[in-house]
Each structure stands twice: as structure tokens, then as C-alpha cells.
Amino acid sequence: MAITEAKKMTTLQVKRFKPSENPTNNYLTDEKGVWAWMTTVDHKKIGIMYLVAVAFFFALAGFLAIALRTELWTPAKTFIEADTYNQLFTLHGAMMVFFVLVPSIPAALGNFILPMQLGAKDVAFPRLNLASLYIYVAGAIFTFAALASGGFDTGWTFYTPYSSDGNGAGVIWVTLGVFILGFSSILTGTNFITTIHKLRAPGITWDRLPLNIWALYATSIIQVLATPVLAITILLLAFENIMDIGIFDPALGGDPVLFQHFFWFYSHPAVYIMIVPGFGIISEVISTFSKKTVFGYWAIALSSLAIAFIGFLVWGHHMFTSGQSAVATTVFSFLTFLVGIPTGIKIFNWIATLYKGSIDMKTPMLYVFIFLFLFSIGGFTGIMLGALSVDIHLHDTYYVVAHFHYVMMGGTLMALLAGLHYWWPKMTGKMYNETLAKISAVLIFIGFNMTFLPQFVMGSQGMPRRYYNYIDQFTPFHQTSTIGSYILGVAFLIILYYLVKSLFGGEKASSNPWNSRGLEWQSTSPPDFHNFDHTPVVINGPYDYHKPMEEFQLGLAVSHNGHDAEHTSTEVEKTEEKA
Amino acid sequence: MANHSANHPAHVQHHFVDSDQQFDSAKLGMWVFLVNEILFFGGLFCAYIIFRAWYPELFTQAALELNAFWGGVNTVVLIGSSLTVAMAIRSAQRNEIKGLRINLMITILLACVFLVIKYFEYEHKLHYGIAPGSFWDPTPEKLAILDHPKANIFFSIYYMMTGIHGLHVLVGIGLMIWIYIRAGKGHFSSEYYTPVEITGLYWHLVDLIWIFLFPLLYLIE
Ligand code: HEM
Ligand SMILES: [Cu+2]
Numbered sequence: 075m076a077i078t079e080a081k082k083m084t085t086l087q088v089k090r091f092k093p094s095e096n097p098t099n100n101y102l103t104d105e106k107g108v109w110a111w112m113t114t115v116d117h118k119k120i121g122i123m124y125l126v127a128v129a130f131f132f133a134l135a136g137f138l139a140i141a142l143r144t145e146l147w148t149p150a151k152t153f154i155e156a157d158t159y160n161q162l163f164t165l166h167g168a169m170m171v172f173f174v175l176v177p178s179i180p181a182a183l184g185n186f187i188l189p190m191q192l193g194a195k196d197v198a199f200p201r202l203n204l205a206s207l208y209i210y211v212a213g214a215i216f217t218f219a220a221l222a223s224g225g226f227d228t229g230w231t232f233y234t235p236y237s238s239d240g241n242g243a244g245v246i247w248v249t250l251g252v253f254i255l256g257f258s259s260i261l262t263g264t265n266f267i268t269t270i271h272k273l274r275a276p277g278i279t280w281d282r283l284p285l286n287i288w289a290l291y292a293t294s295i296i297q298v299l300a301t302p303v304l305a306i307t308i309l310l311l312a313f314e315n316i317m318d319i320g321i322f323d324p325a326l327g328g329d330p331v332l333f334q335h336f337f338w339f340y341s342h343p344a345v346y347i348m349i350v351p352g353f354g355i356i357s358e359v360i361s362t363f364s365k366k367t368v369f370g371y372w373a374i375a376l377s378s379l380a381i382a383f384i385g386f387l388v389w390g391h392h393m394f395t396s397g398q399s400a401v402a403t404t405v406f407s408f409l410t411f412l413v414g415i416p417t418g419i420k421i422f423n424w425i426a427t428l429y430k431g432s433i434d435m436k437t438p439m440l441y442v443f444i445f446l447f448l449f450s451i452g453g454f455t456g457i458m459l460g461a462l463s464v465d466i467h468l469h470d471t472y473y474v475v476a477h478f479h480y481v482m483m484g485g486t487l488m489a490l491l492a493g494l495h496y497w498w499p500k501m502t503g504k505m506y507n508e509t510l511a512k513i514s515a516v517l518i519f520i521g522f523n524m525t526f527l528p529q530f531v532m533g534s535q536g537m538p539r540r541y542y543n544y545i546d547q548f549t550p551f552h553q554t555s556t557i558g559s560y561i562l563g564v565a566f567l568i569i570l571y572y573l574v575k576s577l578f579g580g581e582k583a584s585s586n587p588w589n590s591r592g593l594e595w596q597s598t599s600p601p602d603f604h605n606f607d608h609t610p611v612v613i614n615g616p617y618d619y620h621k622p623m624e625e626f627q628l629g630l631a632v633s634h635n636g637h638d639a640e641h642t643s644t645e646v647e648k649t650e651e652k653a
Numbered sequence: 654m655a656n657h658s659a660n661h662p663a664h665v666q667h668h669f670v671d672s673d674q675q676f677d678s679a680k681l682g683m684w685v686f687l688v689n690e691i692l693f694f695g696g697l698f699c700a701y702i703i704f705r706a707w708y709p710e711l712f713t714q715a716a717l718e719l720n721a722f723w724g725g726v727n728t729v730v731l732i733g734s735s736l737t738v739a740m741a742i743r744s745a746q747r748n749e750i751k752g753l754r755i756n757l758m759i760t761i762l763l764a765c766v767f768l769v770i771k772y773f774e775y776e777h778k779l780h781y782g783i784a785p786g787s788f789w790d791p792t793p794e795k796l797a798i799l800d801h802p803k804a805n806i807f808f809s810i811y812y813m814m815t816g817i818h819g820l821h822v823l824v825g826i827g828l829m830i831w832i833y834i835r836a837g838k839g840h841f842s843s844e845y846y847t848p849v850e851i852t853g854l855y856w857h858l859v860d861l862i863w864i865f866l867f868p869l870l871y872l873i874e
Contacts, residue, residue, distance in 0.1 A: 196668035198678040264685045272678040273668075302689045306696030310813065317786035319809035321700055327803050332703060336696060609670070 093585040097598040100503065104603040115200035116603065120207055121186030122501065127210065128178045135169035136566065138162050143559040146552045149544050156542045160227035163540060167230030168248065172255055175486050176344065177210065179351035181262050183493045184290050186501055188266060190594035190601065191284045193275025193610045198268040206261035209254055216251030220244045229540060231337060234330040238314050238323040249312040256305045263297030266290055277612035277629065284592060284616040285374050289354025292378035296343045296385065304340035331396055338389035346385040348482060350378055352489030353420055356442055359492050360424050362590040363439035364431025367617040370423035377416035384413045394465050403462055410460030417453055421446065437511040441492035444519050448484025452477060455530070473533025476526045484522060499583030503600040506576040510568055517565035524558025591618050596628055664845040676847050683851040687858050694862055697814050701869065704810060708803055715799060715807040716873045718783060720774060724871040727770050728863065734763035735860040738853045745846035750836055753849065757833045764826045771819055785812040814866055821859045828852045
């Protein structure tokens with residue numbers, strides 16, 4: 075419907091687009107005060123609040139990681155007890171996965187950017203959007219209650235029987251917390267799917283959808299299909315602890331392997347909930363900073379959906395050693411290899427986009443290169459782990475730890491940083507310090523590889539994961555890793571410093587500092603409460619870098635988005651005079 | 654906003670261009686949510702299938718403890734309520750607010766009947782100590798019938814499935830009371846009845862899930 079309307083419109087009215095610089099009014103000045111923020115339904119403010127919450131949990135979980143690495147400085151006890159160590163790595167993992175990576179890109183950056191890239195005023199269900207934030211906070215409160223009532227040391231995977239025999243109150247609280255948190259993820263996914271289907275501005279046809287939107291679309295589908303399975307699993311686990319229902323607990327006749335199946339049926343797709351939105355950011359940033367149309371638009375768009383689909387069929391690769399049948403392991407191994415294909419397609423298309431582009435090495439682009447490097451290592455080692463005989467040797471070693479840090483931190487987090495720096499001027503209206511940003515990016519690259527590269531070596535030599543002690547031969551590897559983690563810590567502090575500083579003293583950002591063709595950049599920085607002065611009619615694709623900026627135009631919609639053509643005349647003329 | 658025009662009816666939220674867009678969005682959102690619900694219950698069904706495949710004799714034996722007659726009555730009650738909720742939507746579409754309220758009221762009553770019957774079924778079982786998990790403590794006569802080491806797991810699954818379903822019924826009742834009140838305040842008309850429509854969708858799903866639960870739990874032999 076929107077397509078035909080747009081065609082009609084483009085022949086009617088086209089206004090050269092020029093967003094005003096230094097707008098007097100924007101979404102930040104629109105309503106003020108704590109109460110206004112807490113009750114806002116503006117997707118931009120909700121995105122910002124999510125960003126703050128995610129940053130808070132990242133800092134907390136990161137702090138725990140530093141403590142863990144410090145403990146591993148020596149083969150025996152360094153400064154904390156073994157039981158505390160178990161609790162700390164559990165908390166670190168659970169927080170990083172459920173409170174940081176899963177919501178980070180969709181709920182924080184996605185919330186802010188998605189409606190803007192669609193030319194919409196908000197997401198389809200703004201109140202549900204706010205509710206999802208409060209649900210997130212409620213989940214956090216439950217997790218802290220778990221800590222207050224004795225903690226939990228099951229690992230982030232909550233395997234039974236660790237999580238069922240006499241672990242008591244801590245496990246009940248945290249499982250309920252994760253259960254609650256799931257709903258915030260589900261609400262975000264539902265909201266995004268509906269928004270993408272129903273709220274696109276006229277002219278944004280499916281083949282003009284920014285790749286970031288395709289990625290968020292694929293992510294939302296996974297969120298909606300996988301998260302409820304986690305919800306029921308974790309609810310059953312809570313009841314296992316509350317009243318011994320005996321479904322997962324082997325002591326009561328239940329089946330722990332069934333728990334693993336249920337858990338990974340969610341959690342493998344969940345790794346794609348974490349990485350696929352990152353893919354979206356990479357596509358946007360690569361195109362903007364190489365000033366080129368993305369190579370293989372459909373290949374990138376559809377491979378996200380392919381990943382979402384195949385991602386549902388590979389969960390068994392986490393259970394090669396758990397007593398699955400030989401047939402099942404073989405099939406799961408084969409399907410795991412298949413997942414590598416759409417992922418590889420993306421990488422090749424990004425590289426092809428760079429080819430002969432005029433590459434501008436700004437900070438976001440720097441992070442993209444770091445991403446490409448680290449994520450490729452993470453992906454390849456994943457394929458290795460998917461090979462049966464290799465995995466028997468490597469399962470539950472530091473090799474796996476290194477693999478998932480290369481994909482989750484080297485992939486998702488680097489993409490998040492790329493996106494954060496890319497959209498920071500849009501979100502805050504301020505520029506950050508480019509030099510400090512580049513320095514910290516390089517520090518992160520060095521620190522990251524120092525931390526996790528030795529873990530591949532240790533793992534392949536047999537160092538098991540989640541161990542408090544280790545044999546002397548691993549000391550140099552562990553110590554290198556620990557020093558690397560300190561470098562990472564410093565780098566993140568620098569980022570925090572210059573980002574906060576930019577808020578107060580930063581240079582004002584123009585509406586489109588990167589000369590991007592993306593729709594979100596055709597509005598003011600920071601955007602107006604309604605995102606755009608007028609509902610835009612989109613005439614050009616999101617990556618039309620072959621057109622000079624002056625030729626890059628947005629149409630001006632009549633009232634009602636062109637849904638009823640009678641109301642064209644007067645209002646349009648008025649606004650044109652103003653412009 | 655320059656685009657805010659005079660004919661932006663009160664019920665249309667600011668970020669929608671018109672009533673149709675709002676209606677379509679709400680409906681799509683509800684469908685997505687229902688997919689969610691299906692996967693949520695899917696986990697329970699999956700657990701059911703696995704334990705039934707392992708202990709088929711336990712399931713047929715234990716199912717005899719469930720009262721197929723009252724289960725059947727409840728099935729009829731819920732199907733009836735699905736009909737009345739559909740009629741409520743139809744009334745709204747034809748701008749018959751009185752009919753809307755009457756049909757909603759009947760639906761609410763039927764939902765309550767369902768819960769009352771369910772309550773007596775639970776009550777009856779708990780009376781004999783047939784309770785979930787750690788409360789499992791059957792009286793000797795029941796123990797003689799339910800002579801199986803995993804008998805408690807069947808009832809754990811039974812209570813989880815019907816309990817979570819019952820919770821959905823309760824939520825449905827709450828939603829319908831809310832709509833009933835709003836209808837009384839004149840919020841709905843043939844122009845705007847989105848909440849009625851999507852609550853109806855939800856209610857059909859609650860009904861549908863019971864239609865699967867009933868034979869799987871009560872009617873196996
Ligand atoms: C090419 C794609 C990938 C393949 C083939 C792959 C394969 C695997 C395999 C086979 C394992 C199990 C290793 C074992 O436990 O023995 C594993 C573990 C893991 N992977 Fe990946 N992976 C891929 C991408 C990712 C991505 C993108 C993420 C997250 C963003 C991720 C996160 C994880 C995590 C968290 C674990 C460890 C879970 C645990 O036991 O705690 N993987 N991967
Ligand atoms: Cu996996």
C-alpha cells in the first residue's frame with residue numbers, strides 16, 4: 075500500500091531536504107525532569123535509558139571479570155575463596171549474556187535508531203516499550219535478591235543438577251529474574267516486528283530497508299520464537315527448586331539432558347540474538363565510511379534470515395559429550411557447519427563493499443575492522459568446535475571460552491562500539507574526541523587479543539574452563555591473559571571518560587557529520603521529539619552514495635502520510651515556504 | 654508537528670497516521686504474541702511427549718485419576734465462550750454496544766464456570782494427597798492405584814500445564830472485565846474496537862490450548 079502511495083506522491087511534491095542545524099528544540103529539551111523520563115514513551119529516551127542500564131551492567135560484570143582474572147594470576151589461591159570464585163564467574167556470565175549482550179544492540183541502539191530509519195515517529199507500541207524497560211529493571215532486582223539470599227554458582231547455563239540440588243533460594247531468585255527478563259526481550263521483538271511491517275514511511279519498500287533493519291527484523295524473529303522456550307524452561311527449573319517437580323532433577327527421576335536440550339534450544343538462537351544486530355551495524359558503518367553502496371544487498375539481508383532459521387537447528391552442538399545418540403551428533407555437527415555459510419556470505423560482501431571504496435578511518439570504521447578480524451577468528455573456531463572429534467577434545471576447555479569471547483566480545487561488543495560511536499552525534503548532538511577514541515580502540519584490540527589468544531592455546535592443551543586452580547605449566551598463559559584484561563579495563567575507562575566529557579564540553583555535531591545517506595541522518599542532531607519535521611517520503615535507497623549529496627533528496631509527505639490524497643494542498647505550501 | 658491534521662480521531666495515538674494503521678499494528682502485534690504463547694506452551698507439550706514416550710503405562714494409568722466428564726464439560730464451556738467472544742466482536746463491528754456488553758458478560762461468566770470446575774477438580778485430587786512435587790503424599794488407597802515410581806512426575810506435568818493454562822484464563826477474565834467497563838463508558842464503536850478484537854484473539858488461543866490439553870491429559874488409554 076505504502077509503495078503505490080509513495081509513487082503517487084513523488085510525482086506530486088519533492089522538497090530538497092535540509093535538516094536545520096542547531097535546532098532549538100529536540101527530544102532532550104522537549105520534556106524535562108526525572109519523572110518525565112521515567113514515564114516517557116519516546117523510543118529515543120527509552121533507548122538512552124537502556125543504554126545507561128546496559129552500560130551499568132557491563133561495568134559491573136566487567137569488574138567481576140577483572141576480579142576473576144586477578145584470582146587466576148597464580149595456580150592456587152590468589153585472593154578469593156574457591157566458592158566465591160564459582161559465584162563470581164556465574165554472575166559475570168549471566169549478567170554479560172542476559173543483561174548486557176541480549177538487550178544491548180536491539181533495546182538500546184535499536185530502539186533509538188529503528189523508528190528513525192523507518193521514518194516513523196515511534197515504535198508501534200510505545201507503552202509496551204517502556205514496560206519492557208521496567209521489566210528489565212525488575213529482572214535485575216530479582217538477580218540482586220538472589221545475591222542477597224546466598225548467591226548462585228551454577229554457571230550461566232544453570233545445568234541441573236548443579237541448579238537443583240539444595241542450591242536453594244539464590245537459584246530460585248535468579249531463575250525468576252531471568253524469566254522476567256525474557257519478557258522484556260519478547261516485548262522488544264514483538265514491537266520491532268510490528269513496527270517494521272506497519273510503520274514504514276511511504277517509499278520505504280522492502281528493498282529499500284536499511285540492512286540494519288533487516289538484521290533487527292531477523293533478530294526479533296529469533297527473540298519471539300526462542301525466548302518463550304527459555305521462559306518455560308527456567309520456570310520449570312524454578313519450580314524444580316520450589317517444590318521438586320522432578321522434571322529435570324535426576325535425583326527425583328527427572329532428566330538433566332532434557333534440561334540441556336531445552337536450554338540450548340533457546341541459548342543457541344540467543345547467540346544469534348546477540349550477534350545478528352551487530353551485523354546490521356557493520357553494514358551501515360561500512361557503507362557510510364567507504365562511501366559506497368553495500369555490495370550484495372540481498373545477500374546480506376537474506377543471510378540474516380537464513381542464520382535465524384538455521385540457528386534453530388544446531389543446538390545439539392553444545393551436547394556432543396552429554397550422551398546424545400551418534401546419529402543426532404552427526405546431524406547437529408553437519409547443521410553447525412551450514413550456519414557458517416550465511417555468516418561467510420556476509421563477511422565476503424562486506425569486504426567487497428570496501429573494495430575500491432573511499433575509506434575514511436574514523437573510529438566507527440576502526441571498530442568495524444576490529445570486528446571483521448576478531449569475529450572471523452571466532453567464527454572459524456566455532457566451526458572447529460562443531461567438528462565432532464575435535465570437540466570431544468576441546469569441549470569444556472578454555473578453547474570454548476576463547477571461542478565465545480571472540481564472537482561475543484570481539485563480535486557483538488565491537489559492533490556495539492562501532493554503532494555507539496557512529497550514532498553518538500545523532501543521539502547526543504555532540505562529537506566525541508576522535509584521538510582518544512582511536513587510542514582506546516587500539517588498546518582494546520591489543521588487550522583483547524592478549525586476554526583471549528592465550529586461552530586458545532591453553533584450551534587445546536587441556537586447561538578446563540571454570541577451574542579455580544591450574545597446573546603450573548599454564549601460568550604464563552594465564553598471566554598474559556590477566557594483563558590483557560587490565561589493558562581492556564583501562565581502555566573502557568578511557569571510552570567512558572571521553573564520552574561523558576563530550577556530553578558537557580563536546581563540539582556540537584552537525585545533522586550529518588559522516589555524510590551518510592541513511593534516513594536517520596536526514597533529521598536534526600539530536601532529533602526532534604517526532605524524529606522528523608515532516609513525515610518523509612523516501613525516494614532514494616539507504617546506500618545511494620553514487621548520487622551527490624545535493625541530489626540526495628527526501629520527499630515531503632502530505633498530511634496523513636499520503637494515505638488520503640485529498641489533503642494535499644495548503645499544508646504543503648505552508649511548510650515549503652518555511653523551508 | 655505540521656502533519657497533525659484535524660481528522661486525527663481521539664483514539665488514534667500520535668505516532669499512527671490513521672485508524673487503520675493502528676488497528677493493523679495492534680492485530681499483528683497480538684498475532685506475534687500468540688506465536689510466543691504457542692512456543693511457551695510448546696515447551697510443556699514437549700516435556701509431556703518425552704515423559705509419555707518413556708513411561709506410557711504410567712500415563713494411561715494416572716490419567717484415570719482425572720475426571721473426563723468434568724473435563725469434557727469444561728471443554729464445552731470454553732468452546733461456548735469462544736463463540737460468545739466472537740459474537741462480542743461482531744456486535745462491536747455493528748456498533749451494537751449493548752450486545753457487546755452482554756456477550757462479554759456471558760464470556761466472563763463461562764470463564765468463571767471453567768475456573769470453578771477446575772477448582773473442584775484440584776480440590777478433589779489434593780484431598781487424596783495427589784499434589785505436585787514435594788507435596789506428593791497420596792493416601793494408601795490411591796497409592797495402590799498409582800503404583801509407579803514416577804507417578805508424581807505425571808501429576809507435576811498435569812499441574813504445571815493446567816495451572817499455567819488456568820492463569821491464562823484468569824488474565825483473560827481480567828482483560829474482559831476491563832473491556833466491559835470501557836464499553837460501558839462508551840469507548841468503543843464500529844470505528845474503534847481494537848482492544849475487543851485482540852482480546853478475542855487471545856481468548857481463542859486460551860481455548861485452543863485447552864482443546865489440546867483435554868485429550869492429552871484426560872482421554873488417553
Ligand atoms: C560460525 C558460527 C558459530 C559456530 C559454528 C559455533 C559453534 C560452537 C560450538 C560447536 C560450541 C560448543 C563448544 C563446546 O561446548 O564444546 C560453541 C560454544 C559457544 N558459542 Fe559458538 N559458534 C558460532 C558462533 C557463535 C556466536 C556468534 C556466538 C555469540 C555471539 C557464540 C557463542 C557461543 C557460546 C556462548 C558458547 C559456549 C556456551 C557455554 O558452554 O557456555 N558462538 N559454539
Ligand atoms: Cu551454539
